[in-house]
Amino acid sequence: MITPSKILIPIPPFFSFQECIWFLNRNYDDCLHVISSKWIRKAIVINGKEVLFEIVENQGFLEARILIGETDPVTSEYLAVYIVEWFDMQRDMRPFYDLLKSDPNLNYMIDSYKGLRLIGIADLFEALCWSIIGQQINLTFAYKLKRRLVETYGKHLEFEDEVYYIFPSPEILATARPEELRSMQFSQKKGEYLIGLAKAFISGTLTKEIIQALPDFESRQKALMANKGIGLWTANYALMKSLRESAGIPHGDVGLLNALSKHGIIGDRREAHKIESFFTSYKYWESYVVFYLWRSLSVK
DNA sequence: CTCCAGGGCAAAT
DNA sequence: ATTTGCCATGGA
Numbered sequence: 428m429i430t431p432s433k434i435l436i437p438i439p440p441f442f443s444f445q446e447c448i449w450f451l452n453r454n455y456d457d458c459l460h461v462i463s464s465k466w467i468r469k470a471i472v473i474n475g476k477e478v479l480f481e482i483v484e485n486q487g488f489l490e491a492r493i494l495i496g497e498t499d500p501v502t503s504e505y506l507a508v509y510i511v512e513w514f515d516m517q518r519d520m521r522p523f524y525d526l527l528k529s530d531p532n533l534n535y536m537i538d539s540y541k542g543l544r545l546i547g548i549a550d551l552f553e554a555l556c557w558s559i560i561g562q563q564i565n566l567t568f569a570y571k572l573k574r575r576l577v578e579t580y581g582k583h584l585e586f587e588d589e590v591y592y593i594f595p596s597p598e599i600l601a602t603a604r605p606e607e608l609r610s611m612q613f614s615q616k617k618g619e620y621l622i623g624l625a626k627a628f629i630s631g632t633l634t635k636e637i638i639q640a641l642p643d644f645e646s647r648q649k650a651l652m653a654n655k656g657i658g659l660w661t662a663n664y665a666l667m668k669s670l671r672e673s674a675g676i677p678h679g680d681v682g683l684l685n686a687l688s689k690h691g692i693i694g695d696r697r698e699a700h701k702i703e704s705f706f707t708s709y710k711y712w713e714s715y716v717v718f719y720l721w722r723s724l725s726v727k
Numbered sequence: 728c729t730c731c732a733g734g735g736c737a738a739a740t
Numbered sequence: 741a742t743t744t745g746c747c748a749t750g751g752a
Contacts, residue, residue: 558733565732568749614747616736658735682733721733730752740743 432498434491434507441520443542444484450546453725455566458574458592468494470584470591473505479584479591480506489514495584515544515671523712527719530708532690536719545718547668551635552628553594554669555651558661559620560613575611576600576621597628620656627654635669644674667714675714676706686720 438444452462460469470479478496482489491510496502511517520542527537548554560576561569580595580603600621608618627633633654641647647670651662660677667675677683687693693701709716 559735561732562734563732563747564734564749565751567751568732571749609748612748614749616747620735656735660734664733677733680733681731685733724733732749732751734747736746738743738745740741 432492434503434510436489436491436507436510436516438484438487438489439516441524441542442514442516442544444482444489444514446540446543447514447546449727450543450722450725455570456574457570458577459594461589461591468586468589468591470495470593471509472593472596473497473502473509476502477582477584477593478502478506479586482510489516494586509549512549513547515547518544520544523715526709526712526716532692533716533719536723540719540722543719543722545667545671545715547671549669550594551638551665551669552597552624554665555624555657555661556594556600556621558664558668559617559624559656562617562661572611572613576608576613579607579611597625600625601629617656623655624657639670644672647672667717671714673711673714676717680717682721682724683717686723689723690720 448462448467451457451460451467460467462468466481466483468479468481470477472478473496476496479494480491480496481494482491484490489510491506493502493506524537527533548557556576557573560572564572577592577594580599581592582595583590583592585591603618603622603625605615605618605622608621609615613621624633631637633650638647638650641650644666647666648659648662651657651665652659657665660679663672663675664677664680665675666672667677684693687702687705688695692705706713706716
């Protein structure tokens, strides 16, 4: 279903474009996409070239078109795959909704968040950087830091008086100096972690392909955590958002704990046993239920 | 003023 | 092996 200028992706069951873009646009200032009531626009790199695309919903399809960049079939196909992956459109949601149905605390989510997909971050480098940025600070401040990083080191496209930023490449970020990041209000350590991570990616010791090729979840987790600045929370966040590991539970996540508490699943403090048994009941859908719990922290 | 946000590291028990 | 202090900033 691809023409050079227009890409049509059939909308699968239990998919809501509105729920997805609402989540992307909730209460925070994300510099990596622009959303209006009708469309979402985003700039990415495809085969080394910058591309700006737009997605709208139209008669049972997501309709994407390239606003800036090559419109050849190869680019269009790449973009189609990118969008399906971004919004996790291939997933059969029924098993998850069946689990929710039998959970008295969370079954309201079937109706309230119907069609919300776990929105991913395809680029592992970006996913890791973002989770390092977000460590231990509130999300508003984290998005502010991300914007400074992206506006300083990322490329951008301009279209209709709007600027569309692309997350900085490891090559660029590896040349940054810790003092530069420090002056942008990153902590000294976070600056060092980000630059170290960029160097690991350009040296080839850490790439998405390498991590994906490892035989099991634990070894992927361990390989990520071998890098300075990546602990359990960060590794699992990245595995959840970039590699779509269902077992990628961001253990200790403050938002997750708040949501579990709010839904009466745990009491006041960290009740590891209750948390463990809760996730046991969501086997293979652990990261999804985390995502839905995060969703529950924002009010429409 | 203190506490704490989508943690992790290194030093001190 | 487990706990503690620290980090940056801004809002509650």
